[in-house]
Amino acid sequence: MSELETDLHRHGGIGHEDHAPGDEPHESVGHWVRNYLLGLFFAVVLTICSFWAATSHMIWAPAVPVAIVVFAIAQMGVHLVFFLHITTGPDNTNNVLALAFGVLVVFLLVTGSVWIMYHLNHNMMPTDEMMQMQR
Amino acid sequence: MSDLPFPIAREAVLRRRADPDLAGHDPHGPKEAVPGTGHGDSGPASKRIIVGYGFWIFLLSDIIVFSCFFAAYAVLQGSTAGGPTIKDIVDLPRTAIETGALLLSSFTCGLSYAATNARNKLWTQVFLGITAILGLIFVGLELQEFIELAGRGATPQRSAFLTGFYALVGCHGLHVSVGGLWLATMMAQVQLKGFRHEIIHRLICFNLFWHALDIVWVGVFSVVYLMGAAA
Known part of the structure; x- marks a missing residue:
């Protein structure tokens, strides 16, 4: 029944197709169990690292947010590679390009908002002074 | 010429x-x-590729929506209006359990898809079921946190910071809840319809959705809870 489409697809029977994100390339079940265990292991280690960075006082205090961000980005990478099966292969070009565009938009939105609002707060007259002027 | x-x-x-x-x-x-x-x-690519890729595009747009909530939270974080700050409301042990539950559910979700590709209905259902239970634990803990905070007077209307906090964390929690409903639907469909093409395509999309939610949660627990506790 459903074997036909997937088997043709997964063995590359009909041409050489792209790889859908989240789909699994054709491998044995054992391969995927090992893959997910490895991903879980890396993710757990990175999570523990970031909780450790936040709670212990081993890291110089102003650098703690940087450490947390680094661990978070590393963990997102682990999730993309081991859970979503995003690779650098040619069958993944479209997925990676879409992801890169998404990351660009996210970066522009977050840094742009923080940057602009920081300067607006900086330049805004304190509220009590403004109330004085309105009298 | x-x-x-x-x-x-x-x-x-x-x-x-x-x-x-x-x-x-x-x-x-x-x-x-x-x-x-x-x-x-x-x-042209097969339907499996087109469906997966289209859902990938949707997920990226969903992550852009989340980034707006992140930006709002980052901007409003200091506007506590004399109310509780982030350091006052963070409960790290609960966050750690939530993180563990969601990470494990992402893992079991991946295993369920490996079972799907091996055409094993029993293990697909078992791992989807474990995923659902872990998702429920996550949503339950988050609800408990919100109820506790509201009991202490830290409701969304208390300050701009709390509005941003509830909007960001609540938006993620809402996604997990809706994902749980989808998960229950998928379990019923796998049971009744078996591994048809369209069912497998939906399972691919569900996997993508669930893993993407875990990626967003990495951002939430890092930016909101850990940075809040360290601040």
């Missing part, structure tokens, strides 16, 4: 084809299928 010697024109065409700088610039595309590029005579 017609008295132009034909062999010279043919020579020019051959020279152009042999020029390595012009390779790949043939307006009609390469004659042979090029592995993995979708070019050549391999034809």
Whole structure:
């Protein structure tokens, strides 16, 4: 029944197709169990690292947010590679390009908002002074 | 025109084809299928690829929506209006359990898809079921946190910071809840309809959705809870 489409697809029977994100390339079940265990292991280690960075006082205090961000980005990478099966292969070009565009938009939105609002707060007259002027 | 010697024109065409700088610039595309590029005579992609890729585009747009909530939270974080700050409301042990539950559920979700590809209905259902239970634990803990905070007077209308906090964390929690409903639907469909094409396509999309939610949670627990506790 459903074997036909997937088997043709997964063995590359009909041409050489792209790889859908989240789909699994054709491998044995054992391969995927090992893959997910490895991903879980890396993710757990990175999570523990970031909780450790936040709670212990081993890291110089102003650098703690940087450490947390680094661990978070590393963990997102682990999730993309081991859970979503995003690779650098040619069958993944479209997925990676879409992801890169998404990351660009996210970066522009977050840094742009923080940057602009920081300067607006900086330049805004304190509220009590403004109330004085309105009298 | 017609008295132009034909062999010279043919020579020019051959020279152009042999020029390595012009390779790949043939307006009609390469004659042979090029592995993995979708070019050549391999034809349009199968529905499995198109569905997965389309859902990937949707997820990226969903992550952009989340980034707006992140930006709002980052901007409003200091506007506590004399109310509780982030340091006052963070409960790290609960966050750690939530993180563990969601990470494990992402893991079991991946295992369920491995079972799907091995066409094993029992293990698919078992792992989807574990995923659902872990998702419920996550949503339950988050609800408990919100109820506790509201009991202490830290409701969304208390300050701009709390509005941003509830909007960001609540938006993620809402996604997990809706994902849980989808998960229950998928379990019923796998049971009743079996591994048909469209069911497998939906399972691919559900996997993508669930893993993406875990990626967003990595951002939430890092930016909101850990940075809040360390601040």
